[in-house]
Amino acid sequence: MEQRRLDYLQRILNARVYDVAIESSLDLAPKLSTRLGNQIWLKREDTQPVHSFKLRGAYNKMVRLTPAELARGVVCASAGNHAQGVALSARKLGCQAAIVMPVTTPALKSDAVRALGGKVILHGDSYSDAYAHALELESRHQYVFVHPFNDPDVIAGQGTVGMEILRQHQHPIHAVFVAIGGGGLISGVAAYIKAVRPEIKVVGVQMTDSDAMIQSVKAGRLVALRDVGLFSDGTAVKLVGDETFRLTQELVDDFVTVDADAVCAAIKDAFEETRSILEPAGAMGIAGMKQYIAQQRLRGEELVAITCGANMNFDRLRFVAERAEAGEEREALFAVTIPEERGSFKRLCETIGQRSVTEFSYRISDQREAHVLVGLSIGSRSEAPDIRRSLARQGFEALDLVDDELSKEHLRYMVGGRSRLGENERIYRFEFPERPGALMRFLSCMHPDWNISLFHYRNQGADYGRILVGIQVPDEDLPAFREFIDTLGYRGIDETANPVYQRFLR
Known part of the structure; x- marks a missing residue:
């Protein structure tokens, strides 16, 4: 094992990368450092000629x-x-x-x-x-x-990123945060750091819906994912390499998983710090670092996040901007039930007080109760339970929606879509590649006797689409319907029992 480490150290020291690559800067991030209470450094691989470390x-x-x-x-x-x-x-x-x-x-x-x-x-x-x-x-x-990650020469080339970090920052470093897709970057960085300064922690970061490496390390063997999330396309790998798995399992100290909201917030952090726009994979190191700081309650440490890519489609920024607030935990979203009587709205607004309202959606649907979707600006996620309790004291039942994907992706744009005609309705949320014919494929696979009773699609400017579909399926057809869902080939989530759907759309 020791000989393998020395072999990789030699490979990295002799790697030929500077014919095409630059030695990217290691920049202090003063705003993040102040906000997070640690010295935050960004290894700017997004500034490479192809805006990524991959070259x-x-x-x-x-x-x-x-x-x-x-x-x-x-x-x-x-x-x-x-x-x-x-x-x-x-x-x-x-x-x-x-x-x-x-x-x-x-x-x-x-x-x-x-x-x-x-x-x-x-x-x-x-x-x-x-x-x-x-x-x-x-x-x-x-x-x-030319393999993108599972090749010793490729791994050694990526390892020069770690070599530069240690050359550029010769003072103590607590941890280096590295995004993981197939594992080439973290394998090379860890191989060099652990050979030269083994006291430095190497922390891998993966998306919650694309965590093949983390699952493999936990299982002690290669684990292939059935499907992967499409938001961070640069790390959407179903199966990591045997060599990158071996190196990661041996050398990486810890792992963090992050969701799309956290990555969107990290993209915003990087923009405010550098005026550069990272792609999702490029911001994962920052997102993981922020989460790790909160989990470990770190203060006064030197931390490095590798900003590994900046090939972002402009149209995707719409989605990033919308979800960054949730990722920063600066918006609370509630479904509030109030009596359908005069003065209720005024009393609700008085309970909200001076907080900034980001969203307020309502449609009359019942003689006794009204359901209102309310978005509020908050300073931190910890404020949401206090708001919910203050609403409850005034007799307003409030459902916290900040972690509910159905609400964030669809419902906030279509409150009031209740119908008395939706008998035997099954509600599903689908994610599919945004490509010609994808929607037609979905419709052509469906049984002609099943009626679509609800359909919501909103183009997020990304390379994947999200739809919310209500399908009326008689009970006797449920086995065939479940087979249809399993063989469709798109990622489908049954939201029929979701309390948000039951309250606003049922």
């Missing part, structure tokens, strides 16, 4: 190919950033590059690959689908495959 590993792999291998051309699979690294390296080395990318890849990334001379092939909905197709092309055309 380090790609070039270190490709520069070691023989002239004969370069003449055959290379192929890779990538959600975007590795593709740009391979395309740039191919242009530098004078070889052809075929790049297989999921159809869900942001246009910003696929267009950048084409601009660098790479041949883009869109295939599948995830990295894993693209990877399988790239292997077919490798066999068919005798290309050299």
Whole structure:
């Protein structure tokens, strides 16, 4: 084991990355440092020529190919950033590059690959689908495959990020926070840091819906996810590599999972600090660091977060801006029940007091009770229970919705959609790749006797879509309906029992 560590240290020290990469800066983040009570440093890999660390590993792999291998051309699979690294390296080395990318890849990334001379092939909905197709092309055309993470030369190239951090910050560091997709970056960074300054903690960060590495480490074996979330496309990996798993299991000290709201808040943090806009994967290190500080109650420590990418589609910023408030825990969202009588609204407003109202939605639907959706500005998440209790003291039942995805994604835009005709209605929330024909595929798979009683879709400017669907299904058809849901191929969540649906839409 020790010999393997020394082997990786030697590989990293001898890595050839600076023909294409820069030594990115390690910048103090004064606003974050003050707010979080620790010295926060950002390792700015988002400032690389392709706005990601990925060109380090790609070039270190490709520069070691023989002239004969370069003449055959290379192929890779990538959600975007590795593709740009391979395309740039191919242009530098004078070889052809075929790049297989999921159809869900942001246009910003696929267009950048084409601009660098790479041949883009869109295939599948995830990295894993693209990877399988790239292997077919490798066999068919005798290309050299450049793996995005599970290759010692690629890992060593990414490890130069860790080498630079220790060279740039020679004082004590408590922890370094690294986003994990397939595990190439954290494997290389951990390999170097643990060989040179093993007292520094290396903390991996994954999305709650794309945590293949964390599940694998917990199980002690490789675990393949059935599906992955699409928000952080740069880390949407169903199965990590055996080599990255081995290194991560051996060298990484701790792990943190973060959700989309936390990442959106971290994107906002980075923008306010640097005036740069990180992509979701690029902001995961900051999001994980913030969560780790809160969990461990850290004060006065030196902490480094790697901002590993900034290839963000502009249209996705709408979603980021909307969800950043929730991620910062600065908005409380409640479903409040009040008597349907004169003076109730005034009494509710008096109970709210001087707090800023961010949302207020109501529609009459019952002679006895009214259900109101209320959004309020708060200083911290801890204030929400106090608000709920103050409402209860005035006789107003309040349901805290801040963690309810149905409310945040759909219901706040469609309060009042109650119908007496919705008999046998089943309500489902779906997430699917935003691609031509996806909606038609959904509709064509459905039994003709099942009526759609509710449909809500809102384009978030992202590369995935979200719909809320009500389908009227007789009880005798439930087995066939459940089979339909299981074989549809889209991620579906049954929201029929959700109290928000029961209160506002049933």
